Amino acid sequence: MNGNQALQYRLCPYESGGEIVGRGAPAGRLEALPQVRPEDGELELSYDEQTLQRILGLLHKACGIDFQNYKRSSLIRRIERRMGRLNLTGMEDYAQLLTDEPDELLELGKDLLIGVTHFFRDPRAFETIQKKVIPAIAESRRHERHIRVWVAGCSTGEEAYSLAMLFHQFNESSAEPYSVKIFSTDLDKDAIAAASQGIYPEAAVTSLPKPWLRRYFTRNGDLYHIDKDIRKMVVFAHHNMVEDPPFSRLDLIACRNLLIYLQSETQRKVLSAFHFALNPDGFMFLGPSETIGRLTHLFVPYDRKWNIFRKKRPPGPGPVFASEIDKGNSGTFRTRPTAAARLGHRQSKDLQSFMKTDELYTAFVDEHMPPCMVIDENNEVIHLSGNVNPYVTLAKGRPSWNVYKIVEAHIAVAIVTATQKVRKEKRTIYYKNMKVSGSELSSSVNLIVKPFSLKNKTFDKLVLVLFEKPEHPDNRVRSADEFEIEPNVNHRMIELEQELRQAEESLQATIEELETSNEELQATNEELVAANEELMSTNEELQSVNEELATVNSEYRFKLQELTEVNDDMDNFLTSTSIGTVFLDTGMCIRRFTPAITKEINLLEIDCGRPFGHISHNFDDDGILSNAQNVLKTLIPVEREIRSRSGLWYSMRVLPYRTNDHVIKGIVLTFVDITELKSVNEQLLKLSYAVEQSPSVTVIADTEGKVQYVTPNLRK
Secondary structure (H helix, E strand, O other), X not given: OOOOOOOOOOOOHHHHHHOOOOOOOHHHOOOOOOOEOOOOOOEOOOOOHHHHHHHHHHXXXXXXXXXXXEOHHHHHHHHHHXXXXXXXXXXXXXXXXXXXXXXXXXXXXXXXXXXXXXXXOOHHHHHHHHHHHHHHHHHHOOOOOEEEEEEEXXXXXXXXXXXXXXXXXXXXXXXXXXXXXXXXXXXXXXXXXHHHHOEEEHHHHOOOOHHHHHHHEEEEOOEEEXXXXXXXXXXXXXXXXXXXXXXXXXXXXXXXXXXXXXXXXXXXXXXXXXXXXXXXXXXEEEOXXXXXXXXOOOEEEEEOOOOEEEEOOOOOOOOOOOOOEEEOOOOOEEEOOOHHHHHHOOOHHHHHHHHHHHHHHHHHHHHHOOOEEEEOOOOEEEEEEOOXXXXXOOOOOOOOOEHHHHOOHHHHHHHHHHHHHHHHHOOOEEEEEEEOXXXXXXXXXXXXXXXXOOOOHHHOOOEEEEEEOOOOXXXXXXXXXXXXXXXXXXXXHHHHHHHHHHHHHHHHHHHHHHHHHHHHHHHHHHHHHHHHHHHHHHHHHHHHHXXXXXXHHHHHHHHHHHHHHHHHHHHHHHHHOOOEEEEEEOOOEEEEEOHHHHHOEOOOHXXXXXXXXXXXXXXXXXXXXXXXXXXXXXXXXXXXXXXXXXXXXXXXXXXXXXXXXXXXXXXXXXXXXXXXXXXXHHHHHHHHHHHHHOOOOOEEEOOOOOEEEEOHHHHO
């Protein structure tokens, strides 16, 4: 797999559409998702705030983590889950239990730190990281050739290693590799310890494609070890991104599906810290249900579908053209800083630089240039300089900086006509001796309309208008353009201009109404986003429970397999043994028997569960049942010989049935056929009697000559 090859992964079942199935709630009940309140997007849950604060205080003391920043709905769900496991119904009882049992307190803390993560979670998102983000980062760092990444809330490290593999593959395809350092942090110390080992079970790597698994992992039994080159790229550390200072000079921050558990104010705090930590043009990678909210002035979307954002560059110092103009005491119009400039003022150094540049610029324009104005593409005056009071007048009513409203009608028409030619022909237009009514300085003025800048495309749509005195020395050599307008046409144009102004005012009112509606829609959207975050957090909690259930299910499957094997062994043993055995419960009912006993006791498979006293047998002794009852009562085993009607002899043993916990659960009857042994013993007795009664002397000695037996008549 080369560096240009796209990522292709197999989605796990729980990633398909974000739907989780098969989750069982504690105590056999299903947990339904609570309803969303439209006013704040929080889940409607009833709880005692004082008791909750008590629990959070205990958690802070035991775990060192302040869960106050977590959403109340997430906290309550996890607490209720723990309460359900313990069959508790009151939060006050659970708080008391946490006080008495520190182990449960630690378990609750771990339960609140939901560590659901996978290798290349959302594969298409990581494909975008591979194809677009990493090349863009490499381009911005081509001189330093050092890349820094922060994975916040890394859990057990799968996503951190996923990014490391992508950067490693990019380095393999680069002529000169980059030095990549990935900082992975989390609140859970146990998760950090597990991530540092870089060892994962087979279930954790099933979503990886085979080439990646062979390239970056080494198998050791049922475990997979991450490659050493990948491990060296990642540094794991315990870190609280809400309270601890962030890392700095970062090119990429990945924080996926963590903000959905935090309250809105904490989310904004964390995102602001991310903005501070990123390099200019740095990237931020969030989860599919997370947004930047109203912090659009800090980040710009890079890939909206997968929530990849890029840091906005702060406005730098320099000349600022304002759309808000203020008239000072000197009678001249001065620029007022725009919102972008005011944002730059927050930094003291930028403020000083801006003020020095602004003073230099103002002095140059006022003292060395004629009165002038800058007009944008909407015929709005965005900047005035010099003594423009004779030519500009503020209109009554609603303030406006449209050229038609602040300049006399015929001069405004001339200016607008000239600006159209300037934008089209990219040349300077010169109108000579334009009449100015009510002017104290002169009854006429020369207009010079020219492109503001022909080199900088940023100001391509701006036009500069200069008001020049007729007696200016350059006027004798400058050729003038013609501009004539009939009085009646002028009058009609004034009427049309007034109608246009009314239309503009009506349009402005409509725009304001739309802006109000847009704000309401934005507020509604934020509520929906909050509800979506709640559902996403619930979804991850369900994934966590599903993983726990899968683990328990695999353990039960293993135990069931062992039990099946033991049961098969027992069945084969009972079938093959010649010892007749009957298992009785405490009610003297048959539980199980071996086939060897069926020739003396008339038992069938359907007799399991029937009382032993109801079953007929071939023994001459009728005290078997009473013996079993006495042993169950006294727990003293009984062993004796009994004879069947067929002439066979058996050694019967009656024993208590004990479990591994030493609990008496019934009686075990065993019948060993001793007929042959009985016959041999009888023959030996007869021979022994015959030898003893014989008149001859008999001596039996071993090979060494030691006497073993002497007949009684020799002793006499």
